Amino acid sequence: MLALAIGPLVLLAVGCSSGGATAGAARRAATAGAARQAAPDGIWGLARPVPGYAALPHSGGSPVVGLSCAAPGNCTASGFYWGPASESEYPFAFSEVHGAWGRARLIPGLAALETSPRAFLGDPSCAEPGDCAAVGNTDKSAVGAPTVVGHVFAVSQVDGVWRRARSLPGFASSRAGQLTGLNGLSCAAPGDCTAVGFYAAQGTRVLHAAVASQVGGRWRRPQALPGIVSEGPSAPLESVSCTAPGDCEAGWSDWRQHEITHPIVVSQAHGTWARPEQVAGVPLPAVVDAVTCPGPGSCTVVVSGASGLYVASMASGRWGAARPVPGLAALSRHGVSDFGALACASPGNCAMGGSYPLARTPAGYAGPTGAFVVAEVNGTWGKAIEVPGTAVLNTGRLAGITGVSCAPRGPCAVAGYYWDRRDRAGAYFLSETGGVWGRLQQVRGVAPLTAGSSRILSLSCPRAGRCGAVGLYTTTLGYHLFVVDQRP
Numbered sequence: 362m363l364a365l366a367i368g369p370l371v372l373l374a375v376g377c378s379s380g381g382a383t384a385g386a387a388r389r390a391a392t393a394g395a396a397r398q399a400a401p402d403g404i405w406g407l408a409r410p411v412p413g414y415a416a417l418p419h420s421g422g423s424p425v426v427g428l429s430c431a432a433p434g435n436c437t438a439s440g441f442y443w444g445p446a447s448e449s450e451y452p453f454a455f456s457e458v459h460g461a462w463g464r465a466r467l468i469p470g471l472a473a474l475e476t477s478p479r480a481f482l483g484d485p486s487c488a489e490p491g492d493c494a495a496v497g498n499t500d501k502s503a504v505g506a507p508t509v510v511g512h513v514f515a516v517s518q519v520d521g522v523w524r525r526a527r528s529l530p531g532f533a534s535s536r537a538g539q540l541t542g543l544n545g546l547s548c549a550a551p552g553d554c555t556a557v558g559f560y561a562a563q564g565t566r567v568l569h570a571a572v573a574s575q576v577g578g579r580w581r582r583p584q585a586l587p588g589i590v591s592e593g594p595s596a597p598l599e600s601v602s603c604t605a606p607g608d609c610e611a612g613w614s615d616w617r618q619h620e621i622t623h624p625i626v627v628s629q630a631h632g633t634w635a636r637p638e639q640v641a642g643v644p645l646p647a648v649v650d651a652v653t654c655p656g657p658g659s660c661t662v663v664v665s666g667a668s669g670l671y672v673a674s675m676a677s678g679r680w681g682a683a684r685p686v687p688g689l690a691a692l693s694r695h696g697v698s699d700f701g702a703l704a705c706a707s708p709g710n711c712a713m714g715g716s717y718p719l720a721r722t723p724a725g726y727a728g729p730t731g732a733f734v735v736a737e738v739n740g741t742w743g744k745a746i747e748v749p750g751t752a753v754l755n756t757g758r759l760a761g762i763t764g765v766s767c768a769p770r771g772p773c774a775v776a777g778y779y780w781d782r783r784d785r786a787g788a789y790f791l792s793e794t795g796g797v798w799g800r801l802q803q804v805r806g807v808a809p810l811t812a813g814s815s816r817i818l819s820l821s822c823p824r825a826g827r828c829g830a831v832g833l834y835t836t837t838l839g840y841h842l843f844v845v846d847q848r849p
Contacts, residue, residue, distance in 0.1 A: 403825070403826025403827060403828065403847040403848055404847065404849075405790055405802055405804070405805065405828075405845055405846075405847045406805070406806075406845055406846050406847070406848060407805050407806030407845065408804055408805065408806035408807045408810065408815075408834075408843040408844070408845045409462070409806065409843060409845070410810065410841060410842070410843055411438075411462065411465050411831070411841075411842040411843060411844055412455070412462060412463065412464045413455070413463075413464030413465045413466065414453075414455070414465040414841065414842045415841060417442075417451065417453060417465060417466075417467060418444075418451065418467070419444040419445055419449070420442060420451075420839075420841075421442075421838055421839025421840060421841075422442045422443035422444055422445070422839060422840060423442065423443050423833075423840050424440060424441070424442035424443075424818070424833060424840055425440045425441055425442070425818075426438050426439070426440035426818045426831050426833075426842065427439060427440055427484025427485060427818075427819045428484075428485070428818075428819040428820060428821045428829060428830065428831045429484070429485045429486055429493060429821050430457075430487070430821035430822070430823045430828070430829045431487040431488065431489050431490045431491075431492070431493075431823060432489075432490045432823050432824070433823055433824050433827035434457060434458075434459050434460035434827070434829075434846070435456075435457060435458060435459065435490035435491070435823075436456065436457040436487075436821060436829040437454065437455075437456045437457075437485050437487050437491075437493045437518060438454060438455055438456070438485065438819070438831050438844075439452070439454040439482055439483070439484065439485040439495045439516075440452070440453070440454075440482055440483075441453065441480065441481055441482045441497075442840070448479075449479055450479050450480055450481055451467060451480070452467065452468040452471065452480050452481070452482035452497060452516075452526075453466060453467050453468060453482075454468060454482075454485070454516075454518070454523060456491070456518070456521065457829060457846075458490070458491070458521065460846070462844050465842070466523070468482060468516050468523065468526055469523060469524075469525045469526065470516070470524075470525030470526035470527065471499065471514070471526050473525075474499055474512045474514055474528055479500035480498070480499045480500065481498055481542075482496075482497035483495055483496055483497055483543070483544055483545075483546060484546065484819070485518075485546075486546045486547050486548040486554060487518075487548065488548040488549060488550050488551045488553070488554075489550075489551050490521075491518060491519070491520050491521035491522075492518060492519060492520070492548075492551035492552070493517070493518040493548070494515060494516070494518070494546065494548050494554045494575065495515070495516050495546065496513070496514070496515045496529075496542075496543040496544075496546050496558075496573075497513075497514055497515075497516075497542070497543075498513045498514065498542035498543070499514065512528040512529075512532070513528065513532035513542045513543055513558075514526045514527060514529060515527060515529055515556070515580055517578070519551075519578075527580075529543075529573060529580050529583070530580065530581075530582045530583075531573075531582035531583045532560060532583060542558050542559070542560075543556040543557065543558035543571070543573060544557070544558050544599050545557040545558065545600045545601040545611065546601065547601045547602050547603040548575075548603070549603040549604060549605050549606045549608070549609075550605075550606050551578075552575060552578035553574075553575060553576060553577070553606035553607075554574070554575040554603075555573070555574050555575075555601055555603050555609045555611075555629070556572065556573045556574075556575075556601070557570070557571070557572050557573075557599045557600070557611045557613070558570075558571055558573075558599055559571060559591060559599070560583065560585070566592070567590055567591070567592055568590060568591040568592075569585050569586075569589070569590055570585065570586040570589035570590070570599075570613050570625075570627075570637075571583045571584065571585055571586065572586060572611070572629075572634065574607075574632075576606070584634070586634060586637065588615075588636070588637045589615050589625055589637050590615060590616070590617070591614070591615065591616040592616055592617060599611065599612065599613050599614075599649075600649060600650075600651050600652040600653075601652065602652050602653045602654040602660065603629075603654070604654050604656060604657045605657065607629060607630070607631050607632035608629060608630055608631065608657060609628075609629040609654075610626060610627070610652050610660045610675070611626070611627050611629070611652060612624070612625065612626050612627075612649035612651070612652040613625045613627070613637075613649060614647075614648040614649050615639075621645055621646050622645070622647060622648050623639050623645060623646075623647070624639065624640040624643060624647045624648060624649045624662075624664045625638065625639055625640070625649065626638050626639075626640060626649070626652065626662055626680060628678070630678075638680060640662060640664050640671075640673050640680070640683050641673075641680070641682040641683065642671065642673070642682035642683040642684065643664050643666040643671045643673075643683045644666050644667045644668055645666075645667065646666075646667060647664050647665060647666040647667065647671070648664065648665050649662060649664055650663040650664060650665055650700040650703070651700070651702070653703055653704060653705050654675075654705075655705040655706065655707050655708055655710075655767075656707065656708045658675065658676070658677050658678040659674075659675060659676060659677075659708035659709075660674070660675040660680075661673070661674050661675070661703065661705055661711050661737075662675075662680075662683075663700055663713060664683055665697075665699075665700055666683075668685075668697065669685055669686070669689055669690060669693060669697050669698055670685070670689060670698055670700055670715065671684060671685055671686065672686055672737075672742060674709070674740070676708070684742075686698075686713070686735055686742065686745055687735070687742050687744045687745065688735065688743075688745040689717065689733065689735070689745040692717045692731070692733055692745055692746075692747065693717040693718060695718040695719065695720050695721040695728075696717075696721060696722075696728070697718070698715055698716065698717040698718070698733065699715050699717075699730075699761070700713075700715045701714045701716060701732075701761055701762030701763060701764075701765070701777075702714060702762055702763065702775075703765055704765040704766050704767040704773060705737075705767055706767035706768060706769065706770055706771035706772070706773055707769070707770050707771070708740075709737060709739050709741075710736075710737060710738060710767075710771060711736070711767070711773075712734065712735070712737070712765050712767060712773035712775060712793045713734070713735050713736075713737075713765060714732065714733060714734040714735070714748070714761075714762030714765055714777065715732070715733060715761065716730040716731065716732055716733070716760060716761035716762065717730060717731055718730055719758055729758030729759060730758070730759055730760055730761060731747050731751065731752075731755060731758075732747065732748040732751055732755070732760040732761050732762055732778075732779070733745045733746060733747055733748065733762075734746060734748050734762065734775055734791065734793070734798065736773070736793050736796045736798075738795055738796040743796050746798075748760070748762075748775075748777055748791060748798075748801065749791070749800070749801060750789075750800065750801035751779050751789075751801065754781070754787065754789075754801075754803075755779040755780065755781075756780075756781050756782045757779070757780030757781050757782055757783075757784060757785075758780070759779070759780040759786075760777065760778060760779040760780070761777060761778060762775060762776070762777045763776050763777060763778060763816060763817050763818060763819075764776040764817055764818070764819050764820040764830070765820075766820050766821050766822040766828060767822060768822045768823065768824050768825040768826075768827075768828075769824075770825075771793075771794055771795070771825065772792050772794040772825060772826075773792065773794075773822070774790060774791070774792055774793075774820060774822050774828050774847070775790065775791040775792070775793065776789070776790055776791075776817035776820050776830060776832075777789055777791065777817075778816045778817070780814075786814035786815060786816050787803060787804075787814070787815060788803070788804040788807065788815045788816050789801050789803045789804060790804065790817075790820075790830075790847075804817070804832065804845060806843075806845070807832075807834055807843065810834050810836075810841070810843065811834035811835055811836055811841075812836065812837075813834065813835035813836060814834065814835050815832060815833065815834040815835075815843075816832055816833055816834075817830050817831075817832040818831050818832050818833060819831055822847075826847060826848070826849040827846075827847060827848070827849065828847040829844065829845075829847070830844065830845050830846075830847075831843070831844050832844075832845070
């Protein structure tokens with residue numbers, strides 16, 4: 362309607378300077394075509410503040426947030442933020458329904474579990490829109506004292522409504538000065554989830570691997586997995602990926618005497634866990650960074666070894682030996698690379714990213730870093746490369762990858778960050794299709810929100826060209842959250 366109303370005026374303008382207007386239109390068309398080629402899988406929109414987050418009690422502290430999108434425009438984020446002087450943590454969540462983001466709200470029911478204001482909440486896992494779960498733990502230790510877990514809890518979102526947090530059965534309070542609880546979670550169907558973590562027996566300092574399952578909406582008592590322990594000062598991270606209820610793959614880091622860490626994977630089939638299996642081909646010590654399974658019997662694990670990053674694949678239910686990430690040694694000639702994130706679109710088609718050192722620094726000191734990405738196509742990993750376009754942006758020489766997500770059958774989206782000479786972090790997106798990397802796209806709409814830094818915390822892609830992401834930005838009042846969506 363508007364174009365028709367101003368049509369005569371446009372024709373007059375073209376008549377006065379037809380050559381210039383035509384050339385300008387051609388340039389605009391060429392630019393638009395180039396943009397479509399650079400981002401064939403969708404265009405990222407403008408960043409917007411998370412509704413209601415600034416009004417939460419003591420918000421402004423550093424947040425830790427994960428995101429899961431079960432369908433385009435239907436996402437859920439959960440996590441926690443630090444309160445004043447880092448003396449308290451507040452778990453919260455917010456959701457997007459049909460493209461509209463709702464208000465951030467504190468998780469209900471935690472006050473009934475523990476009087477302490479310290480509570481951690483992990484990333485959500487959503488099997489369907491509005492049906493999600495997250496697990497966490499309350500901390501009843503004093504500030505500065507050894508960590509003592511009060512309750513391991515789970516919280517569920519059913520039909521879009523968050524239920525009250527409930528203490529999980531079978532997890533007794535630990536007095537061992539160890540952080541125990543469930544850290545990894547994967548939900549294969551509404552009300553059917555698997556969580557992995559560690560627990561400490563009363564009066565001991567040894568952590569044992571544990572799994573807890575939700576079946577038909579009810580959490581069962583945790584199950585110990587024999588042969589996986591941690592005698593270190595803290596529990597390593599754990600990871601789990603489920604392709605169907607009762608069919609999962611999990612990864613732990615077994616920390617024995619003399620600080621020799623072993624990467625361990627364990628398979629679950631039809632609800633029964635197999636014996637732990639050490640990832641072969643990785644120099645020790647080594648730890649599991651992430652496990653993901655794009656299909657039944659097909660998984661990928663990333664392991665940080667003594668000499669760098671390794672990847673191993675499962676095909677037809679059997680793990681192969683791990684291999685160094687191709688090309689990463691050439692990038693990481695000044696030291697060892699760090700893992701960032703991993704995702705797979707289908708069996709044998711994955712994307713991964715992280716950071717690598719740009720200069721050699723003394724042991725124990727952080728040095729300058731660049732960001733790398735690498736893709737697997739039809740079962741073959743390509744060479745790791747510096748993220749295209751970051752060389753000119755990373756003037757502060759501190760870059761990395763914070764998230765990777767792949768739509769079923771692709772493409773994959775990557776989120777990363779860089780620092781400039783003014784000591785400010787910037788966020789960007791990148792796409793990958795069939796091993797070909799698209800053009801870097803900086804997050805738009807953040808500049809009016811912040812005079813400081815911004816970073817993507819998590820992203821999720823349920824369909825090609827339809828991703829969601831949550832990030833943080835800083836102001837003089839502290840940290841704030843934003844969301845951004847990708848459209849076709």
